[in-house]
Amino acid sequence: MEFALSEDQRLLQDSLKGVLGTAAALDQIRKIAVGDQAAADALDAALSDFGLAALMVPEAEGGLGLGALDAVVVQEALGYHVAPSRFMATAIAGFLFKASGTDYLGALASGGIKTGLALTELFSRRDGAGLSVAQDKLSGKCLLAMSMDGASHVLAAGTDGRIHLAAAPQALTVMQTIDRTRIFHEAGFSGEGSVLAAEASPELVAFARLLVAADTLGAAQAMIDKAVAYAAERQQFGRVIGSFQAVKHMCAEMAAKLEPGRALIWHAAHALDTGDAEGPVMANLAKAYMAEAGTFIARTATEVHGGMGFTDLVGLHYWYKRIGVNRQLFGSPEQAREAAARLQGFAA
Known part of the structure; x- marks a missing residue:
């Protein structure tokens, strides 16, 4: 049995990466990171033209009618380019609106x-x-609210344990991370x-x-790809460092750590789409696994680069970072494992 992305899903990811390759190039990310609003607006416009807001909205409501697996494919591409985007907020809103049967889906897609x-x-x-x-x-305040710039509404978790859709508040203070x-x-x-x-x-939550x-x-x-590329060109003692056994082992170990996470994420998304009861369990485990595997890969890829990293x-x-x-974000690996348990x- 083959479990892989469909041709449409691969095309979706490749097309989005093509857009991000220009709109979220490293020079653009540097500008956005120091507060260049024009660069941020250009990226937001490119993603809006791509139609991400309509991804999880049913076709009957003017959307694309795609599901959780398509959403994680998109989010992976955004993470690869460290692109600032409100897609995560939009996808979660679409998931909530579909589950609660509201008539906000059309407005979300448009x-x-x-x-x-x-x-x-x-x-x-x-x-x-x-x-x-x-x-x-x-009434009150929420810390570490996301995607609030330009938001008309906010999904807010109250102390009553419910999620509320409300007009976006005006009192916003930037929290530095x-x-x-x-x-x-x-x-x-x-x-x-x-x-x-x-x-x-x-x-x-899952x-x-x-x-x-x-x-x-x-x-x-992205960090693995950068480490491998750097190891193939950086020379020490008259040879590229990628030929050294220790560097080969570091790159191989990063790849070996990552692949189980990819399979786990795809399986969890597929289970959520099909209503399988293990979907939320697998999603929580995927969050916990990638939190720790990602930390390892980030550290190791930096080590491969040496001082340049x-x-x-x-x-x-x-x-x-x-x-x-x-x-x-959305709970530590320990919290995610506890939720799965x-x-x-x-x-x-």
Whole structure:
């Protein structure tokens, strides 16, 4: 039995990589990382023209009618190019809207609704943070909200354990993280109305974590490719360093670490698409596995580059830091494993 991407899925990924090769070239990422709004707008326009917002919206609602496996293929390509994008927020919104049977799907596909994510309260609690809900009004603040720039609405996790769709709050304060390819905010809510409230189902949480795993997969693959290319051209003692046994072993070990993660991510996405009960379990395990494999690959790829790996000339740090933030985003590997254990009945 062959389990691989379909021809359409390979074409989708290759086409997107072609767009990102120009719109998210390393020079463009450097500009975006220092706050160049024109570069960020150009990338956003290129991705909008590609039609990513419609990916998970049913055809009857004006979308492409694709599923979780297609979404992880897209997110992997975005991670490979460390491209800032609201795709993750849009895909999670599409997943939630389909599950709850709302009529916001058409607006999501057309760009009439652009969603941010304020889901931190689902995974961690901090003093002074949290969104309370009273009479369908949201109050409080959320830390590390994503994709808030230009968002018309936000998916916000309340202390009632539900996810609320509300107008994007105006009180936004940038929160600095090591990852300069994405902007996170502290979002302050002061009575924004909830127009939709849905349960944070295990499937939704698993899908969100699976997208993060796919992003790490793409970033880790990029770091391997860069390490192999560097080893094939960098010379020491009159020969390329890729001919040294130790460097060969480092590159082989990175590849060996990555491939199980790719299979796990594809299998989890397929299971979510088909409604298989093991889908959420596999998605949580994929998040946990890629968090740790990605960390190993990021460190090893940097070591292959030697001292050059720490310079901005090579730019490895953009991928390294993206993987580092992804490790904790939507829950640590320990939290993801615990969720998988609960779903299987191994933990209370």
